[in-house]
Amino acid sequence: MENIAGKKPALLWVVHLCTAALVALWVLPTFGLLVSSFRTGDQISTSGWWRALSTQESQLPAIRLGGDEVQRDGVFVIEGNLFATSGAEISRWGTSSREPEAFEVGQSADLGDGVTLTVTPEGGFVMSSASSMAEMRMPRVFVTASTPPDFTTNNYSTVLFSPLAGQTIGQAFINTLTVAIPATIIPILVAAFAAYALAWMDFPGRALLVALVVGLLVVPLQLALIPLLQFHNWIGIGKGYLGIWMAHTGFGLPLAIYLLRNYMAGLPRDIIENARVDGATDFQIFVRIILPLSFPALASFAIFQFLWTWNDLLVALVFLGTGNDQQVLTGNLVNLMGSRGGDWEILSASAFVSIAVPLIVFFAMQKYLVRGLLAGSVK
Known part of the structure; x- marks a missing residue:
């Protein structure tokens, strides 16, 4: 009688407790960072954020x-x-x-x-x-x-509009958006076509290509940085936005193709065969049937790719440069920590500015992330 279907497990409270602990581990530091970003430097240096409302x-x-x-x-x-x-x-x-x-x-x-x-x-x-x-x-x-408690918005004004150590966080914010948005859209467009071909089109060497994509998932991107930069210089791209878009596209394609291919392969075969019987071409099937049904998987990869490109520092330093007009947010924050390490109010405001956009993207698309990751697990 202990294994009756529908009976709750005896240790369900342990699961709930662990879940609450994990949520607290993520939420509390973020909330503390938000509170600190509105406090003055004197308040931060003399007390923790949890005492922000007390004298x-x-x-x-x-x-x-x-x-x-x-x-x-x-x-x-x-x-x-x-x-x-x-x-x-x-x-x-x-x-x-x-x-x-x-x-x-x-x-x-x-x-x-x-x-x-x-x-x-x-x-x-x-x-x-x-x-x-x-x-x-x-x-x-x-x-x-x-x-008494002292809160201010001057920290954000300083971070976004005032030059800090010769640099402007606001300009770095725009540079990061310029890098992250195209570097998210381009791999999705390319990987969607490739994934459909590997999932539903018969051609010689398809299994070998799938194995190659899986193998590329474990290759460290650091091994390809210098050869890829040399190739960019050879074809005339060099350092710039086009170069970093192509670099992020190349590094993100293996995961994108693998994720989308597994999702598309799990779609009902009857839908594709009926469309072909009705005279639909592969392009029409892809655009009108596969893409709408694959939106959860597309959104899942978009979250991964956007968060990776937004938080990237290494690829940006190699393919974009270190000038004030080209530097991304992560590079700007590294320099800011080196030059203003004692200004905790500035650092906390800068850090929260850098994580605000990823948080918005994640919470707006998290339901698609779960659906995309679980796709194909249940038939």
Whole structure:
């Protein structure tokens, strides 16, 4: 009685738990990246994204004082505020990294040579001295403060429209679209014709061609990069968009032909034979019957190919170049991480910009991906 059909397995809860864990492993980092992309640099450096909605008390990075000196009643004074925006409330402060909480707010600190410094809870400071402080090196202040949640869209404005390290993410975004869209469409067009021929047309050497396609699936593309680039230079294509489109087409065709051929071979034979009896040509059968029925498989490969070309770095560096007007998004982000490794707010916004389009494509076509991958598994 334990194997009655329709009875739920005893360990079904384990399956649900594992599924929930896998979903959390993918969703939580993405959500954290999204939250971090809207936070300021100070907030990111002092707390995790899960504390973004709560007020936090932490020691902020050292702040160098600055301001214009004025003279009042024979005393030279420099006034200002430690924070660019209001909202933080200081509890303790200091002028040395060894004693960052040496003073309470409102308490005056002696900086030597008759110079005193006072800090208010709101971040205001007053430096005063009987003599001019024009030649004095301004001190640093270490503060422990409670800061409210702070969100901004300036990170995305900086990433998309402001040059970072001499480069513009917005231009790289357009370059990546210019590469990814044709490099997805061209292999589908070529592979669809080839897959139909290998699935439904009888000709000598068909089995050998199928075996060759399967063998090409395991060939590392790194082995073909330099020979293919030399061939492009020999025929006059060189480095450019046409060259990278052809390269991605060549690298993507084996998987496309294999996937589409297996799907088309599983279509009902009666439909094709009836069409031939009615006088339809192979081209008419392909366009009017095979392509509409093969849309799930076409969409499945389109997802794979688009994600691969969008996230590609190696092929783009070899066949497109490294100039600012040609660099794709992945190459631009690599340079950005090297030049602005401490600006986590910029890096998180850049990373989310780079994954936004693949996420949209995947969620919009995921049902076709599942149908295409499962095609032929059940007769």
